[in-house]
Amino acid sequence: MANAQTPGPGGRGPRDPRAPRPQGTRRSPLQAFIYWTLVLGVWALIFLVAFFAVFAVDLPDTSKLYEVKRQPSVSYLDRSGGLVSVRGSQYAPPVDLDKLPPYVPKAFVAIEDRWFYYHLGFNPWGMARSFFYDVTHHGGPLRGGSTITQQLARNLFLTPSQTYRRKIQELILAVWLEAKFSKKQILELYLNRVYFGAGAYGIEAASQRYFGTSASQLSLGEAALLAGMMKGPSRYSPVAATDRAARRATIVLDEMVRIHAITPQQRDEAFQTKVRVNPVLANQRAQYFTDWLDDQVRQLVGEPTEDLVVETTLDLPLQASAEQALQKGVAAAAAQGVQQGALISLDGEGRIRAYVGGANYLQTQFDRVTMARRQAGSAFKPFVYLTAMEAGRTPDTPVVDEPITIGNWQPRNYTGKYLGPITLEIALKESINTVAARLANEVGTSNVASTARRLGITSPIQLDPSMALGAVEVSPLEMAQAYDPFSNGGFYARAYAIERIRTASGKVLYDHGVGGNDRRAVIGQPALSYMIRMMRQVIASGTGTKAAVPGYDLAGKTGTTSDYRDAWFVGYTGGFVTAVWVGKDDNTPMRKVTGGTAPAAIWHDYMAAALPRLKVEPIPGGVAPAPVPSDAIGEIINGVQQLVRPPSEGPPQPQPQQDPNTPPY
Numbered sequence: 279m280a281n282a283q284t285p286g287p288g289g290r291g292p293r294d295p296r297a298p299r300p301q302g303t304r305r306s307p308l309q310a311f312i313y314w315t316l317v318l319g320v321w322a323l324i325f326l327v328a329f330f331a332v333f334a335v336d337l338p339d340t341s342k343l344y345e346v347k348r349q350p351s352v353s354y355l356d357r358s359g360g361l362v363s364v365r366g367s368q369y370a371p372p373v374d375l376d377k378l379p380p381y382v383p384k385a386f387v388a389i390e391d392r393w394f395y396y397h398l399g400f401n402p403w404g405m406a407r408s409f410f411y412d413v414t415h416h417g418g419p420l421r422g423g424s425t426i427t428q429q430l431a432r433n434l435f436l437t438p439s440q441t442y443r444r445k446i447q448e449l450i451l452a453v454w455l456e457a458k459f460s461k462k463q464i465l466e467l468y469l470n471r472v473y474f475g476a477g478a479y480g481i482e483a484a485s486q487r488y489f490g491t492s493a494s495q496l497s498l499g500e501a502a503l504l505a506g507m508m509k510g511p512s513r514y515s516p517v518a519a520t521d522r523a524a525r526r527a528t529i530v531l532d533e534m535v536r537i538h539a540i541t542p543q544q545r546d547e548a549f550q551t552k553v554r555v556n557p558v559l560a561n562q563r564a565q566y567f568t569d570w571l572d573d574q575v576r577q578l579v580g581e582p583t584e585d586l587v588v589e590t591t592l593d594l595p596l597q598a599s600a601e602q603a604l605q606k607g608v609a610a611a612a613a614q615g616v617q618q619g620a621l622i623s624l625d626g627e628g629r630i631r632a633y634v635g636g637a638n639y640l641q642t643q644f645d646r647v648t649m650a651r652r653q654a655g656s657a658f659k660p661f662v663y664l665t666a667m668e669a670g671r672t673p674d675t676p677v678v679d680e681p682i683t684i685g686n687w688q689p690r691n692y693t694g695k696y697l698g699p700i701t702l703e704i705a706l707k708e709s710i711n712t713v714a715a716r717l718a719n720e721v722g723t724s725n726v727a728s729t730a731r732r733l734g735i736t737s738p739i740q741l742d743p744s745m746a747l748g749a750v751e752v753s754p755l756e757m758a759q760a761y762d763p764f765s766n767g768g769f770y771a772r773a774y775a776i777e778r779i780r781t782a783s784g785k786v787l788y789d790h791g792v793g794g795n796d797r798r799a800v801i802g803q804p805a806l807s808y809m810i811r812m813m814r815q816v817i818a819s820g821t822g823t824k825a826a827v828p829g830y831d832l833a834g835k836t837g838t839t840s841d842y843r844d845a846w847f848v849g850y851t852g853g854f855v856t857a858v859w860v861g862k863d864d865n866t867p868m869r870k871v872t873g874g875t876a877p878a879a880i881w882h883d884y885m886a887a888a889l890p891r892l893k894v895e896p897i898p899g900g901v902a903p904a905p906v907p908s909d910a911i912g913e914i915i916n917g918v919q920q921l922v923r924p925p926s927e928g929p930p931q932p933q934p935q936q937d938p939n940t941p942p943y
Contacts, residue, residue, distance in 0.1 A: 350582040351477065352575060354568055356594045357629075357777075363568040366582075370482035372470040373493050375462055381498050382481070383465055384539035385505035389530045391426040392537050395461055399427045399452035427452040429508075430468045474504060475511025488516060490556040498540065498548040502527040516555050518640055564597050566635030566645045571775060578779060578788045585782040591629035591775050599887035600632035607880035608637040608860065615842075615868035616876055619860040620646035620754045621884065622773075626766030626853030628759065630775040632888075644863065651737060651751040652859060656709045657837025657846040657873065658748035660764070660809060661730040663706055666717045667805035668729070673703035673812050682712045684743045689715040692838070692872075706812045707820030709836060711747055718746030732800050734759035734770065748837055757848050758857040764809055764833065765850035767898035768801035803899065810900035817849065824878035825849055827886050831896040834881075836873030843867050847877035849885070852895040856881060856888075 305313065351366040375383060387394050393401055424432070431451035455464055474484035481504065485493040489500050496504070506526035507514045516523040531545045567590075575588055600621050608619045623632040635645035644650075666675075679697040682689065689711045697710065705713035718726050726746065727739040737752050739745060755773055762771040779788040801809070813833035816822045821836040825847055834849025843865055848857040858877040861868065 350585045352572070352582065352586045352588060353782075354564075354571065354588045354590055354592075356590060356592045356597075357631075358594070359589075360594050362564050362590065362592060362594065364477065364487070365568060365572060366477055366585075370480055370486060372466075372480065373482050375466040375469070377494050378469075378481075379494070379496060379498075379501070381534070381540055381544075382493065382496055382501045383469065384537075385498075385501045385530055385534060386426070386469065386508070387465070388533040388537050388539050389505050390429070390508055392533070394426050394465070397425060397427075399425065399456035400449055401425050424448065425452065426468050427455050427464055430464060430471070431455055433471050433473070434467075472508065473511060474507055475515050476517070486556075488556055489554070497551060497553070498531075498544060499527065499551050499553045502530040502534075502548065503553060506530045516553070520555075563594060563601065564592055564633065565639040566643075566647065567592060567597075567630075567633040567775070569643065570633070570635075570645060570648055574776060575779060578776070586787075587780050587782060588776060589778040589780075591625075591631065591777060592633065593631045593891075595891060596623065596632045596888050597634075600634045600884050603880050603884035603887070604634050604858075605637050607876055607883065610879070611860065611868075611871060611876035613869075614871045614876070615862065615866075616845075616860045616871055617862045618642075618646060619858065619877075619880065620650065621856065621858050621880065622647050622754050622758045623854065623856040623884075623888070624758050624762050624771065624773055626762065626769075626771060628762060628771035628773045630773055631854075632856075632884075633775070642863075646859065646863075647754050649753070650859075650863075651753055652844045652861060652865075653748055653839040654750050654752050654757065655748040655837035655839040655844060655846060655873065656711075656714070657757060657835050657848050658730070658750055658752075659706065659709065659714045659746070660813065660835055661733065661735075661760070662714050662718045662721075662726050662746050663702065663812065664733075664801065664805060664809055665721045665726045665729045666702070667808045668802075669721050669725075671702060671717075672804075673701060673808050675702045676700070677702060677705060677713050677716070679705065679710050679712055682716055684715060684719050687715075687743050689744075689747060703812045703815060706835075707815040707818075709816075709821050714746045715743060719743060730760060732770075733761075733763050734772070748839065754857045754859050757846070757859075758855050761834075761848050761850055761855045761857065763801050764806070764813065765855045765897060766853050768799050768803075768806045770796060770798050770800045772796055806899045810897050814897075814900070821872075821874040822847060822849065822878050824874055825881045825885070827882060827889060830885075830889050830894070831900070832885075833897060833900075836878065838872040838874075841867040842869065842871050845871045845873045845875070845877050847873050847881045849881055850897070851885075851889065851892075852897045854888075854892055854894055856885060858884075 351364055353364050354362040356362050391401070428448050428451075431448050431454075435451055459467070470480045470482070472481075473479055474481070474488070476484075476487055478484040478487040482493045484504055485491055485496055485500070488504070489496070491500075503516050503523055503526075506523060506529065507516075509526065513519060514523045514526045528549075531540070531548055534540045535542055535545050571588065571590065575582070575586065579586070600623065604619045604621050608616050617637075619634075619637055621632065621634040622630065625631055633647055635647045635649075636642055663671075676699060678699050679691070681696065691711050692709065696712065697704070697708070700710070700713075702713070702717075704710075723741040723743065723745055727741060730739060730750075735750075735752055735756050737750070737756060739750050742749065759771065759773045762773075763769055774790060776788070777790050778786060780786045810833055813835055814831075816835055817826050817832050822834055825834060826832065830851055832849060832851050834847060837846030837848070838844070844859065844861045845868070846857070846859050848855070850856070858881045860871065860876050860880070
């Protein structure tokens with residue numbers, strides 16, 4: 279079959295397709311350029327259509343651009359109405375760009391996107407640098423390079439996930455924003471919607487939260503600090519990372535000079551002007567306390583749908599003293615292995631007046647006041663002695679400090695020595711283990727557990743004989759709650775911190791006083807006066823002398839667990855109790871830290887500052903019967919040890935614990 283041939287020019291016979299094109303029909307360079315430009319344009323258009331079809335299919339709805347959906351804020355007030363903390367998202371009315379000092383928007387443009395006024399939503403050079411970094415740094419998060427417009431698109435419509443799909447969608451939306459809005463509108467939207475940390479969205483909320491001023495009153499230095507936070511609100515916070523934030527602000531000011539947004543003289547003046555951070559944020563007061571209350575608020579009133587105000591029992595001046603005392607005490611005892619601590623104070627009604635869940639909230643948010651369960655050591659002994667007092671003993675009841683065996687258990691004293699014939703008062707003030715173990719065995723460990731639960735211990739209490747020496751895991755909150763009846767005349771006092779919850783408009787949603795408090799007597803006389811008498815001696819001349827504050831009626835008890843894993847001091851005055859714990863979060867031993875050392879010293883430092891403010895009265899119910907003369911001599915009558923003379927040489931110096939299963943005082 280003959281090959282088909284195409285006709286030649288003018289139809290004059292066939293032309294071999296392999297033959298060269300006649301000279302007159304070749305495309306000129308211009309024609310070739312136009313031809314291939316059209317071809318490439320068609321393919322580029324096809325690619326763009328496919329590209330947008332793939333990446334724009336799940337773009338978010340942009341019709342709700344100006345809607346603000348936020349979690350309502352919760353403001354916590356102390357007992358005097360002072361602001362403790364604000365939680366939740368905080369928004370403020372949007373600001374007009376023209377009402378801001380000119381250097382405020384310039385600071386953000388200088389550090390975030392100095393080509394902002396010249397690009398169409400994205401910076402190709404910046405994207406290329408970011409792409410090169412991402413390719414050469416496998417495994418890590420994708421690097422930025424986003425313009426202000428892209429950041430706005432991400433903040434308004436997208437998630438912060440670091441993926442290529444999200445970045446491409448961000449680019450598409452940035453171009454859309456640039457086509458729809460002016461540069462001024464985009465920058466205004468950006469400043470009003472960007473997140474500044476600490477729950478603040480938008481520059482007005484950030485100005486008020488960080489500096490206590492309106493955005494229209496921001497100084498150049500304050501503007502530089504806020505602009506510097508855009509790289510990482512928590513990492514460059516002027517509250518949590520002051521030095522890092524200051525260095526970042528310096529970079530912002532230098533960039534502003536470089537793009538001629540400010541003069542070198544203005545920069546130097548900014549360096550010389552001191553920036554004062556809002557004291558509520560700067561002090562970071564009561565952060566553990568506020569964390570603890572957040573869940574309670576939602577349990578009491580449900581998930582908030584509008585801004586709330588929570589009136590608490592906290593006393594900010596006492597809180598400041600408590601935080602300072604705990605931080606100082608933990609640092610002072612660091613060489614002995616003390617790493618953490620907790621402190622909580624209640625008044626006689628159970629109102630929490632100070633609450634410190636750790637030595638440094640910024641380093642760890644684990645709350646040791648309520649979340650930690652640690653062995654109480656000899657701080658548990660008052661429940662043993664109270665049970666014995668209620669069973670008929672008195673502080674003058676004679677006992678013998680000597681080796682004892684209960685089943686297979688042989689408790690030993692912290693000193694490794696025995697005092698012989700003594701009274702219960704001496705046994706408690708010197709925290710004698712053998713006497714406490716014997717007492718608990720005589721009155722029954724189940725009765726001791728019932729006493730502890732009646733006063734306020736809520737954790738499970740095991741009934742082995744070792745419970746008499748504090749082999750019971752409790753929280754500092756429980757210990758303070760259970761000691762409160764000793765301080766308030768013998769009444770149960772459930773610890774609480776929320777007095778009232780109301781909306782910002784004033785509608786009361788919860789009131790602690792409605793329905794009455796659980797006010798019932800849990801310690802009667804004469805047991806109460808006996809316990810107060812004995813626990814006074816702990817501070818006056820026993821294991822807790824470091825807690826003494828001259829001029830005040832004080833009582834309490836030390837506590838130390840085996841191998842020095844936990845150390846406590848729980849003490850009180852009239853209608854006010856404070857519990858202090860120190861130790862390590864991993865429950866490893868400290869180095870010979872007892873309840874009478876670091877915890878008692880912390881308790882003393884805090885109470886020395888708190889007592890003058892409290893104007894406390896003597897401990898109610900503490901008038902004890904006239905004491906028996908200290909030189910009375912006892913003897914064995916009918917198998918019962920009668921009154922004896924205390925040892926003349928005084929208590930021996932502490933020695934290492936011999937039995938790891940026996941908690942010392």
